[in-house]
Amino acid sequence: MRYFMAMAHVVAEYAQSDELFLMKLHDGRLIGYSDEFQYATCDIAEACCCDDVRNCGLEKHRLAKWFGLSMEDMENWTPATLEEIESLNLKKCVIGSKADMEVDTPIEPIDG
Numbered sequence: 001m002r003y004f005m006a007m008a009h010v011v012a013e014y015a016q017s018d019e020l021f022l023m024k025l026h027d028g029r030l031i032g033y034s035d036e037f038q039y040a041t042c043d044i045a046e047a048c049c050c051d052d053v054r055n056c057g058l059e060k061h062r063l064a065k066w067f068g069l070s071m072e073d074m075e076n077w078t079p080a081t082l083e084e085i086e087s088l089n090l091k092k093c094v095i096g097s098k099a100d101m102e103v104d105t106p107i108e109p110i111d112g
Contacts, residue, residue: 003079003100005107006032006093008047012039012066020044021101022085022094025069026076030088033077035101039066048093 004022011018011034020032022044031040032047041047047064085091096107 001079001099003098004082004085004094005096005098006044006048006090007095008032008034008041008064009049010047011037019107020047022080022090023077024080024084025073030080030084033069038068040069041066044090044093
């Protein structure tokens with residue numbers, strides 16, 4: 001199993017950055033999930049400033065809407081595939097991948 005990762009500049013009201021696991025919920029939504037803060041967003045591009053980092057101010061990060069997940073969502077999610085990420089034009093947000101969701105597991109660069 002492979003977990004693709006993105007980096008959010010600001011997570012919810014915490015005003016701190018965190019790595020996001022790119023996950024697909026049982027209802028088909030692709031989310032970025034902050035394990036540290038236990039919040040998720042469907043607004044991955046806004047949270048991560050994937051387009052042009054030089055022109056991405058804090059105001060853009062505030063456009064991302066964050067929400068908590070139900071137990072059902074957390075029990076039924078799956079890691080997003082690279083194809084799913086690419087289909088939403090979010091590959092530019094990916095910073096690497098992890099083999100699991102453990103804190104100490106390093107993020108590995110994407111090959112190619």
